[in-house]
Amino acid sequence: GEDVEQSLFLSVREGDSSVINCTYTDSSSTYLYWYKQEPGAGLQLLTYIFSNMDMKQDQRLTVLLNKKDKHLSLRIADTQTGDSAIYFCAETTGTASKLTFGTGTRLQVTL
Amino acid sequence: DVKVTQSSRYLVKRTGEKVFLECVQDMDHENMFWYRQDPGLGLRLIYFSYDVKMKEKGDIPEGYSVSREKKERFSLILESASTNQTSMYLCASRSGRNTIYFGEGSWLTVV
Numbered sequence: 286g287e288d289v290e291q292s293l294f295l296s297v298r299e300g301d302s303s304v305i306n307c308t309y310t311d312s313s314s315t316y317l318y319w320y321k322q323e324p325g326a327g328l329q330l331l332t333y334i335f336s337n338m339d340m341k342q343d344q345r346l347t348v349l350l351n352k353k354d355k356h357l358s359l360r361i362a363d364t365q366t367g368d369s370a371i372y373f374c375a376e377t378t379g380t381a382s383k384l385t386f387g388t389g390t391r392l393q394v395t396l
Numbered sequence: 397d398v399k400v401t402q403s404s405r406y407l408v409k410r411t412g413e414k415v416f417l418e419c420v421q422d423m424d425h426e427n428m429f430w431y432r433q434d435p436g437l438g439l440r441l442i443y444f445s446y447d448v449k450m451k452e453k454g455d456i457p458e459g460y461s462v463s464r465e466k467k468e469r470f471s472l473i474l475e476s477a478s479t480n481q482t483s484m485y486l487c488a489s490r491s492g493r494n495t496i497y498f499g500e501g502s503w504l505t506v507v
Contacts, residue, residue: 289438293436318496320498325501326500326501327400327402327486327498327499327500327501328439328486328488328498329498330495330496330497333495373438373439375439375496383429383441383444383454384429384441384488384496385441386431386438386439386440387438388436388437388438389438
């Protein structure tokens with residue numbers, strides 16, 4: 286079955302770049318997502334990438350996809366205290382409706 | 397603007413009670429989902445629905461049932477609540493572009 290893995294915790298200083306990593310096992314994944322969850326809230330879609338892309342940039346966010354290694358990363362430039370949250374990666378295949386999530390990475394931004 | 401509404405944010409129920417969690421979306425999406433979120437386990441899919449009156453089991457359907465009588469509403473039912481169902485429950489709906497939108501979550505405590 287599908288499996289998505291993330292490290293549980295990352296701490297960075299304000300102003301530095303953060304890189305959150307994710308690995309997945311399903312080679313038929315067609316869409317890969319990054320979601321952000323702030324305390325007590327639901328999940329907010331940050332960005333997504335199609336499997337035929339290597340990179341996607343959206344303001345301070347850069348998503349890199351290595352299909353060969355089944356590795357996805359999210360880079361946040363100039364990390365701010367408001368970026369402190371849990372970040373989930375998720376994948377889905379084109380024909381299936383469900384989304385498989387990783388365990389989430391808690392990003393802590395220190396001053 | 398996209399909206400998925402979970403009517404109950406915080407509930408406390410007794411063991412053995414029947415519990416209804418309601419979710420409404422206003423985007424005319426076909427697909428709707430119920431996940432539960434537990435620390436260190438990420439999001440796990442309970443049930444999903446791809447059309448009115450249609451449902452599919454997710455990864456952890458035991459102890460749950462669902463109802464989709466209208467396109468905009470997807471209900472999660474705990475027939476006889478147990479303490480191991482204490483969790484945060486997230487409803488989501490999916491657009492044709494494969495973007496999944498989440499509600500704010502329902503925190504359920506079973507005592």
